[in-house]
Amino acid sequence: MANEIDTRVSLDLDPEAAIATIVDYDDETSSYVEPAKKAFTEAYNVLRAIHDAKTAVAEDPTLTEAGALLKVADFADKRMIAKVYPAWDAASTSLNSKVEAWEKEMSREVVSQASQQVSSEVRAHFKGLKTGERMVAISQAIRDGDSVVASAVLGAPAMLSGIDEEMKQILLREYHERFNPGLTKRLRAVTAARDLIDRKLGVLRKEVSKAVGTIKIKGNTFDLHGQYSGEITPAQLRAKRDKSNKPFAI
Known part of the structure; x- marks a missing residue:
């Protein structure tokens, strides 16, 4: 402090x-x-x-x-x-x-770290899983730090692994959070x-x-908007000052 x-x-x-x-x-x-x-x-x-x-x-x-x-x-x-x-x-x-x-x-795209053949086999494996199992397995690979498997899935069009583009963006975020903690x-x-x-x-x-x-005052006082305030603000004083100065303007 x-x-x-x-x-x-x-x-x-x-x-x-x-x-x-x-x-x-x-x-x-x-x-x-x-x-x-x-x-x-x-x-x-x-x-x-x-x-x-x-x-x-x-x-x-x-x-x-x-x-x-x-x-x-x-x-x-x-x-x-x-x-x-x-x-x-x-x-x-x-x-x-x-x-x-x-x-x-x-959220940027990643590059597959495995060969084309291995990456294709990884994607085919995930695509063959049930939807729930697929998402759990991909997330687990990311959490385990398996960048080869994770990048094989995320380094290609989403449909090749049986996921949609929206889910791919969520997984990409998870991937970058895991592999770029700084x-x-x-x-x-x-x-x-x-x-x-x-x-x-x-x-x-x-x-x-x-x-x-502000200036605290007693009695029934109303501000510029007709609301009872009980105080005079700088804005109200400026308005009165400016009005009184008009006759002196050159």
């Missing part, structure tokens, strides 16, 4: 805590999920800065409560738009590109990192709103 945990920011956005939720995160996969960690780090630091800014403006005697809120909101928008959201989008895009590329690798692990880690980034975007937006805050 961060050197000093800041309780003002949700632990969900602490870079170390967030990345630690990825089961396959370790020295082998850390470089591949680095975009996610950088995005969380950028967000965490900016959120802390927003909280610090809010504390600072509270000490400024020249600012009204509304003026202080707008100053913090403007600061937050500038930092989020300039740094955090671009980093978040870049991380999601980068990680998703890896996922798509490695998913293709996990890629399988990296794919799991990067997929988890991408999903983490996408899933925590809503938390990030809520944390920004919480850090900026």
Whole structure:
């Protein structure tokens, strides 16, 4: 986690805590999920800065409560738009590109390792089995690490072994997971990192709103949509400010 945990920011956005939720995160996969960690780090630091800014403006005697809120909101928008959201989008895009590329690798065709005659005999054997027995036998060969038998089946058109194309794709995935464990692990880690980034975007937006805050008021107050809110938001203040500035426009 961060050197000093800041309780003002949700632990969900602490870079170390967030990345630690990825089961396959370790020295082998850390470089591949680095975009996610950088995005969380950028967000965490900016959120802390927003909280610090809010504390600072509270000490400024020249600012009204509304003026202080707008100053913090403007600061937050500038930092989020300039740094955090671009980093978040870049991380999601980068990680998703890896996922798509490695998913293709996990479903690519394999080349039969046996001679043409042996491969034909292997396929004929499997085709002669009952459907249930056939699938169990092929999967067992993959689990046993018998790449010769497995590649003989998967390195040819599916119908030659008595399976359909859909089942062949499932078996190809199983084959690559068995014989390329390094890629399988990296794919799991990067997929988890991408999903983490996408899933925590809503938390990030809520944390920004919480850090900026609102003006709590008493009485029957309605927001811009006619709903009772009991608070004034930065958006409402901006709307009033912009309206009051119109007569001064050149």
